[in-house]
Amino acid sequence: MKPKLMNRSAEEIGNNHDLLTQLLLRLPTKSLLKFKCVSKQWLSLISDPQFCLSHTRHQHRDDDRFLEPTALLLKDDSVSGYFICNPTTKKFKKLSFPRNPFKACDFYVSLAFDTLKSPHYKIIVVREVSVNSYEFEMDIYASETNCWKVSEFNFKADDERMAFEDAVFCNGKLHWNSCGNELLYFDDEKGSFQIMQMPTPSSDHHQLEIHRYFGEINGNLHLAVTYHVYIALGLNVHQMSSDYSHWFLKHRLNLGDAMKVFPELNLGCFPFAPGFSGVSFVGSKKKMRQRL
Template sequence: MKGFSTLLLFSSKFNDDDNNVSEYFICNPTTKQFKKLSFLQNPIKDGEFYVSLAFDPLQSPHYKIIVVREVLKNSLIFELDIYASESDGWKVATTIFETKEGDCIKFEDSVFCNGKLHWNSYGNQSLYLDVEKECLQMMPMPTPLRGNRLEIYRYFGESGGRLYLAATCHAYIDLDLYVHQMASDYSHWFLKHRLNMGDAMEVFPELNLGCHPFSSGFSGVSFVGSERKEEVKVVIWADGKIICYDFNDGAWKMIHDPGLGLKIGTPIEYFNHLHEQRFIPYKYFESVYVFEDM
C-alpha cells in the first residue's frame, strides 16, 4: 500500500444475538485504505480481549499487532498473540502469563516506545513486551500517594524515547498533576514536576480544573518534545481547549481553542463538561516510508 506511513488501529462494535462484537482495522488515513484484522484465536465470550499496534515509522515500514487474550473468564491468565505485517502471519499464544488482581494493569492503554510495548497500571507494577524478542518483562509503577491526597487518574505516554506518566491527585478541591519519568534501566520512576491546576486556572479562568471531587477537569494528557531535549511539554485537553505547560519558561499556554459550540461529549447528570469522558491521545506524524501492501 503506497503512501505516507501513518497508521491507525481502530475498532468498530456491533451487536449480534448473543454478545457485543468488536471488529478491528488497520487504516492508512493518507491513502484511505484499510485492512480488516482476522484473528486466528477468537476471544472467549465476555472474556477480556485487547489489541495494540506496535509501529515506529522512523525505524521500519512494518508493524505488528499485539493481542492480549484472556484464557479463562475472570482467571487473570492471559495469552499473547502477535501478527507481523512483514510476513502477513500470526504467532498464536507466544506467551502465557498471569497477573495479580492488585496489579490493575490496563491493557487497553498501551504505549509503544523504543521497540517495546508498555501497559499502564494503577497498581505498583505493570508489564512491557520487547516486541522483537517477544519477551515479557515486569516494570515498576509510581507508588500512589497516601494521606489526604487521593490519586484519581493516570495518563501514560512517551516523548523522545522516554516514558512518562502523569497522575492527578486531589485534596478536597485542590488538584495537582504529578509528572513522572521512567529511568532508562526501568528500575524506577522519578518525579520530574508537580503542577498545580490552580495556576492554570489563573491563566484560563474559564476552565474548571479540579473543581469537583473525583473529577480532574480534563479528558486527556499527552507529552510532546520541546526545544530543550531533556524537557517535555505537558499537553492537556480541557473542556474542548488544548493547553500545555512549557517547562522551558514555566508557563501555561493555549495551543488551540475551537471556540464555543465545538465541545464534544454528552451532558451527564451533575456535570456538563467534556472531561467527564476519558480519551487516550495518540501522536501523528508522517515519514517517507512507502507501503506496498498492508
C-alpha cells in the same frame, strides 16, 4: 534558461536515481502522494518501503514537532471488528484473528509500530484463557510476513489492576499501564515478559489520584498523574530512565493558577468535577507543553 535547456536538465535529474531520491525526500507527504502519478518510475520509488522509512526519518530530523500518526488501530463496534488504517493514504485493512477473540473472556488488541525504525508493524492480541482466571495468552500479527504467530505459552496477571486497554509501544517494548505497584511489558525482540515497578506516589496524594496519562515522548516512557489537592490541582510527571532501572520525577506542577484564566475548570471543587476530559502531553527537544 532556454526551454530546451530546462527540459534537458529535468531529464538528467529524472534519470539520476540518487539525485531524484534526495529531492523527493525533502517533500511533504501530501506532495509525494500526488507525485506518484508522474510516472511509473516515481510511483515505484515513492512506494518503496525503504524510501518511506527514509522519508519519515528525514522529516523527523528536520522538524522538532511530533510526527503525524501514520497508523491507527480502529474498532468497529457494529460488527465487532478491528481495522488497521493509514490516515495519510486512507488505506485500511480488516484484521482476521487466528482464534475467535469475541468470546465471553476479556481480550485486548494493541498496535506495535515505530515509524522511525521500520515501515512494518505488529498487532498484539492478549486474551484471557477463561473467565476470571487471570491467565492470558497472546497472538502476534506481523505485517512484514502477513501472518499470525500463535503463542505457545500463557502468563499470569492481575486483571483488575493491569490496564491492558492502555498500552504504549516504546523502545521495542509494549507496556501495559497498571493501577498497582507493578506494570507488565512485553519485549518484542526477546519475546519475553518483564515486570517494572511503578512510581511511588506521595503519601498525601495516594488516595486523591484523579487521572493519569501513560505514554511515550521522544523515545521515553512517561507517566503523568493528576491529584486533587486543597483548592488546586497537582500534576506529577514521571519519566522512566533509559536503562529501565527506575522512574524519576521530572515535573511537579500546581495548576491552581489555571482557574484565574479558566474559572470554569472548578479545580478547587471536591468531589472533583473537572471542566476537561483528561491530560495529555506534547514534548519536544526544546520544551514540554501541557494541554488541558
